[in-house]
Amino acid sequence: MGEHMQIGEVADRTGLSLRTIRYYEKVGLVTPSARSQGGFRLYAEPDLARLELVKRMKPLGFQLGQMRELLGLLHPEPSDRRPEVDRLREFSDSAERRCAELRAKLASAEEFAQALRTRLGQG
Amino acid sequence: MGEHMQIGEVADRTGLSLRTIRYYEKVGLVTPSARSQGGFRLYAEPDLARLELVKRMKPLGFQLGQMRELLGLLHPEPSDRRPEVDRLREFSDSAERRCAELRAKLASAEEFAQALRTRLGQG
DNA sequence: TTCTACCTTAACGTTACGGCAAGGTGTCCG
């Protein structure tokens, strides 16, 4: 019932490896919101949400540093907002383009899988 | 009109970098079918076809070594065929699974892109 | 207290390339 969980449970719930989760922390992408007395990472729900966001973005081929920046833009300090909005729009446009590319690649890959299956059928 | 082309033209036609094409050769994935007198790589149409196949498989996350094996299975020597067919079926099943995974990831990524756009709309 | 599962950092290894340096090749042009 604790509101924090250890890295192992986070790994189970997200499907990410321990190594990946630690690496994401190292590059400043997702930092656990607490540590136990003995040094164990303790994650809360918002941390999980960040990890899930990263998982969603990853197939689009963004680099971890870009995702870090984008996550920062999504939780902004209420200071000068203008350039942030511009940057956000750039990310959004980029995301759309990458989605389109990925759709094309998927279609191509499905054709390949289909051809492979057909080949087995008549083998 | 030569039936062979140099690596630069191959790069233009496939969208792959020179570096990538050379690397694929290094790992035994796609070998140019000839070399010029002075050592330039010379590619023919079947080489292009192999490269295109690799491009199609790549989004499914196969490793280069696996693709090399699969390409070998697709152009077999007529010797003992049985284990090859079994292996082919494994690849085919794996390809189907990976297609399904990729479809799911794409859907998730598109939700993300949608959310980002929406967020910009109401700013 | 001791066992066990889970965690820690550190460090080296891997895949799939990118980038640059130093130099050879092919073809055309005067």
Place this chain on the structure above:
DNA sequence: CGGACACCTTGCCGTAACGTTAAGGTAGAA
């Protein structure tokens, strides 16, 4: 024939995003 110039070669070091031990500390139950 001798440059000029685009294109190519190998070699080597660098990078991103992790995987994989190794050596040892922590939390909670028995």
